[in-house]
Amino acid sequence: MTDLQAETTPRNHADALSADQLTAAVHAITDRARLASRELGRATRAHKDRVLLAIAEALVARRDVVLAANRTDVERGRASGTSDYLLDRLRLDAPRIDRLAEALAQLAALPDPVGTAVRAETLPNGLRLRQVRVPLGVVAAIYEARPNVTVDIAGLALKSGNAVILRGGSAAAATNAALVGIIRDTLGDHGLPDDAVLTIDEFGREGARVLMEARGRIDVLIPRGGRDLIQSVVTTARVPVIETGEGNVHILLDESADEEMAIDILLNAKTQRPSVCNTVETLLVHSRSRAAAGVLAALLRAGVVLHVDDRSRALLPEGADAPTATEDDWGREYMQLDLAVRTVDTVDEALQHIRRWSTGHSEAIITNNLASSEEFVAGVDSAAVLVNASTRFVDGGELGLGAEVGISTQKMHARGPMGLAELTTTKWIVQGEGQIRR
Amino acid sequence: MTDLQAETTPRNHADALSADQLTAAVHAITDRARLASRELGRATRAHKDRVLLAIAEALVARRDVVLAANRTDVERGRASGTSDYLLDRLRLDAPRIDRLAEALAQLAALPDPVGTAVRAETLPNGLRLRQVRVPLGVVAAIYEARPNVTVDIAGLALKSGNAVILRGGSAAAATNAALVGIIRDTLGDHGLPDDAVLTIDEFGREGARVLMEARGRIDVLIPRGGRDLIQSVVTTARVPVIETGEGNVHILLDESADEEMAIDILLNAKTQRPSVCNTVETLLVHSRSRAAAGVLAALLRAGVVLHVDDRSRALLPEGADAPTATEDDWGREYMQLDLAVRTVDTVDEALQHIRRWSTGHSEAIITNNLASSEEFVAGVDSAAVLVNASTRFVDGGELGLGAEVGISTQKMHARGPMGLAELTTTKWIVQGEGQIRR
Structure with missing residues (x-):
């Protein structure tokens, strides 16, 4: 053990x-x-x-x-x-x-x-x-x-x-x-x-x-x-377990993302409460995004350490200090003011990265393109997928469940924010007056 | 293995x-x-x-x-x-x-x-x-x-x-x-x-x-x-399993049970298709049931082998051939024309027997007493509990689910008859236009 x-x-x-x-x-x-x-x-x-x-x-x-x-x-x-x-x-x-x-x-x-x-x-x-x-x-x-x-x-x-x-x-x-x-x-x-x-x-x-x-x-x-x-x-465990709370959360900054919206969402998702599971851990940047440089600069100004791949490094302000991302960074849940950054060429490439590294908690896209949004929503196999909203919303209280038991990252029984109902099972009650099966 | x-x-x-x-x-x-x-x-x-x-x-x-x-x-x-x-x-x-x-x-x-x-x-x-x-x-x-x-x-x-x-x-x-x-x-x-x-x-x-x-x-x-x-x-297994189909099913013949209804239900639950999981395997007989002797005689006439405890033996027709039940019989799923029979003095004693031996599939009570019915329904912790109806109804087709994946005897994810919905999980989709958490 x-x-x-x-x-x-x-x-x-x-x-x-x-x-x-x-x-x-x-x-x-x-x-x-x-x-x-x-x-x-x-x-x-x-x-x-x-x-x-x-x-x-x-x-x-x-x-x-x-x-x-x-x-x-x-x-x-x-x-x-x-x-x-x-x-x-x-x-x-x-x-x-x-x-x-x-x-x-x-x-x-x-x-x-x-x-x-x-x-x-x-x-x-x-x-x-x-x-x-x-x-x-x-x-x-x-x-x-x-x-x-x-x-x-x-x-x-x-x-x-x-x-x-x-x-x-x-x-x-x-x-x-x-x-x-x-x-x-x-x-x-x-x-x-x-x-x-x-x-x-x-x-x-x-x-x-x-x-x-x-x-x-x-x-x-x-x-x-x-x-x-x-x-x-x-x-x-040999008893039934509900797996909760591991969140290697991704945000895709799509080609068409609005810069101001993207900065708001990224700062909120990374800096509002870095130690919780719905905080973002990897930013995927579309190679044709015009908002990217502004977003990365804003994150740096907010004190976020960016772990960047080679292509993303070119987007940083001159003289910016940023460690180079290794494979290890893609799998990490920092839970502090660190963020991995990787450049991708398509939504599909982002989906492949997410499939490989996600813990199945939450992923978001920032986009103004309907087809990209639909491809992302359909292609992500996580408990929650968000379009143009902060991943910090993936929380029982925020989504209207009242009390939160946890955020399930498994598929069986409960997935995503769990409320009191997820601590119950059901019983079938059948009442008759002598019915038999024909 | x-x-x-x-x-x-x-x-x-x-x-x-x-x-x-x-x-x-x-x-x-x-x-x-x-x-x-x-x-x-x-x-x-x-x-x-x-x-x-x-x-x-x-x-x-x-x-x-x-x-x-x-x-x-x-x-x-x-x-x-x-x-x-x-x-x-x-x-x-x-x-x-x-x-x-x-x-x-x-x-x-x-x-x-x-x-x-x-x-x-x-x-x-x-x-x-x-x-x-x-x-x-x-x-x-x-x-x-x-x-x-x-x-x-x-x-x-x-x-x-x-x-x-x-x-x-x-x-x-x-x-x-x-x-x-x-x-x-x-x-x-x-x-x-x-x-x-x-x-x-x-x-x-x-x-x-x-x-x-x-x-x-x-x-x-x-x-x-x-x-x-x-x-x-x-x-x-180390992967998620849905446990299905084990049915050590009980029927309680309560004090107030109607004899004719009880015979109909017992014959249906035991003889219509003995090899399936919703067939009855143990009959619990209330010691003051007036219907008991008639029910047991009808089961014997239908060719059912009754495995009886000492008190239940006294209810059999004279000269009836019936093996004596051992502890082993309470735990058996015969899946053929055999039925264990035990006499109990109260609904609570029946519930204790069921808690000890049930596989959590289905249990039924035959009664005309409202308090007994409610005590039984509340006290049974199985996927299905029936009042005055054959246990053979516990089936996805009979209960209106269309296709049946199986009868789950576990509490997580699915319990009782499972339809197509139980082969799905859910995904939360959240769409906004730049909302962040305050």
């Missing part, structure tokens, strides 16, 4: 257990989650929403407990040489806790997908047929040391009627334990099973492995984090 | 290749399928339907070629001691070929899911948003020696715009080669890529293993066949 996440607390519960005991202990957790999921799956929307609001209140009321636990994690991280960037993701403060509580309140205000009929009809033989959304059952999440994900995933699971088993990064163990404790107390106090939210953090990396192999015990596993985490989960 | 299917032709192309060569050869097939899928994915419905009808005509016109190949397979099977039951599934005759052609014509008459918008709206910022169905891309199917599946899956894949890679049972190798040849010829003659339908039969069992591990090359793998085949695929 590859390194799932840096274990800054190598000694944990798992060390004292044999492999069989560890498996039994993790399976006991999945059994508890399964039992809880049956009760939670039948809870009314009103009941679930009351509990979400109560958790939001409890987080604020018990903020000091969370912050004290978080200080332990941050200090331990700092002592072991964790980078400032990772420490910042790990750190909670009062305003961040308020925002987590606010997000739970917003979740409570969203419609409940459970019970929605996706099909309902009466067949010619009188059978009443309904296909209704039901919770998946037991959802698991494996993520990095970001305590906000603990609250986020627990809230989404509760709202959609699923029990959830969490495996956060060990670097956030104390914070996650405090958060899970508050959530479980609140569930119990408000008549929902506390086992609807469980953690296997105490079982360490080996426990995560058992979870990933627990076929039939976990209905879906959602990895949340960087490429290494996701690839490690995808290749290890 | 477990035994995927009896290889009656142990010598095949794969024997001459090293492991690396075999992997390269199978990957070359997936590459050809991928290329073909891009072209097929853009074909219009009219074009695909013309080709489906042309394949139907070609099958009838070239019937003699198919029947000659089939005779080879059947004679080889008989010589190697294949059972009459398997020989019957392998055998084609003129009427069977006519029915395959007829099924293709019916498929041509169905709507095309590709291009259907599942969401379409204009956002407040003016972005036009559409989420449209697109083909998955490359579908693979692994199935047993039933040549009709070759035509069936190829037709479904074509109609939904997917390229398909087939791996049929080696016992049907000659017939499948003849059928695939006719289909590929017709594709080429009518302006669609012949590589939209490919087979890896020549690469034997090891080739199937390479296919199942070809992550990123196969968008979905559909196993079609009995439990052993499906379980073997599910546990071996």
